[in-house]
Amino acid sequence: MLHLVIAESELEPVPEEIADHPAVVNYARRRKKRPTEVILDSSYHHSALKNLPDGERRGRPDIVHICLLNALESIANREGLLRVYVHTRNDEVIYIRPETRLPRNYNRFLGLMESLFKNRVVPKDLGLLRLEKETLDQLIEEINPDKVFVMHENGRMIGPPDFGRVLVSYENPLVIVGGFPHGDFRREIKGERISFYLEPLMAWTVVNEVIVHFEGEMLFPRFL
Template sequence: MLNLIIADAEVETVPAEVAGHRVIRWHARQRGRRPVEIILNSGLHHAAMRKLVDGDRRGRPDIAHLCLLLALDAPLNREGLLRVYLHTRQNKVISVDPSTRLPRVLNRFEGLLEHLFLTGEAPPGKPLLRLEEATLADLVRRLQPKRTITFSDRGQRKPLAEVFAGLSKADNACILVGGFPSGDFLSDVSSISDEQVCIDPELLTAPTVVSRAIYAYEEALGITRSRLGR
């Protein structure tokens, strides 16, 4: 089993300190919500975000959206061997049911997140996403993985094919991929990781790392060959 955590993801509702900005207020009216109930989006709210701490990296639900779409569409998930979690900078954890079919359009995904942040569950009626308060360390401890691997450009360089060597389907493995556009993890990943690995000499985007890591795990466990042999 592979547990994928999109860590320190820049997904949050609009902070109170910028909720009064005219751009935020206009967007909130368009969505029929209070300013602090909508999802912060740097593509729409960049003018309001200039005064935010870490404003240059916040408000990126698009990164989380693409990572989740890639993970949930993967053959590994269809085999029932993947669990996906989203951990945010405010230490909120979103657990994603493997059967979830996320909206493909970003603004609809943001609407789902808005409901989730308000009620703790989404979608209404049949919740597939659940929200809780937990640090990254709390989540990893709860999963009790045999091995925890963090993908980081500061990690030890290692061919992707070797990352999952020695693991079997019965082993509970955990990988951490940063859900932010630039910079480093906000959480202390070194204290909860068995190893930090760098799989390319150039910076790779989070969705690219997610897709490559899942495929490497599938190959290491022979899942691709097994599916083709059916």
């Protein structure tokens, strides 16, 4: 079983510090919600982000959306070989059941995340998504992997096909991918650092490469 964590994701409701900013207030009014009930999004709240610490990297729920669409629709997930989690900058963890089918439409995805942060479980009758207050270290301890890999631009260089072969040599590997647009993890994460390319890659590209080559080794091994 491959465990995949999108870590330190820039997914959060609008913080109180900028709840009265005109860009936030007007956006929330259009959505017919309170300012602190909408998801922070740099596309809509760019001017307000200038007033937040780390504002240049916050408000990127689109990264989580694309990563989750790719992961949940993968062959590995359909075959029951993958578990995906989202860890946020505010130390919250979203648990996602494998059968979850997220909205393809981005605005509908934002609405789903807003409901999740408000109600902690969605849909209430199925509980496909569950939000818990939890650190990344606590999540790793709970998963209890036999190996942790941290995808990092300064990690050991290895080709994606070779990394797929490495992953299948473990029963319960964990791969951590940063859910932020640029920069480094804000905290030290214990694990072997791995890099696929000489230049930084977007999170969803890394997610795709990891899953495709893992499932390739698990389900479609080479015939010698």
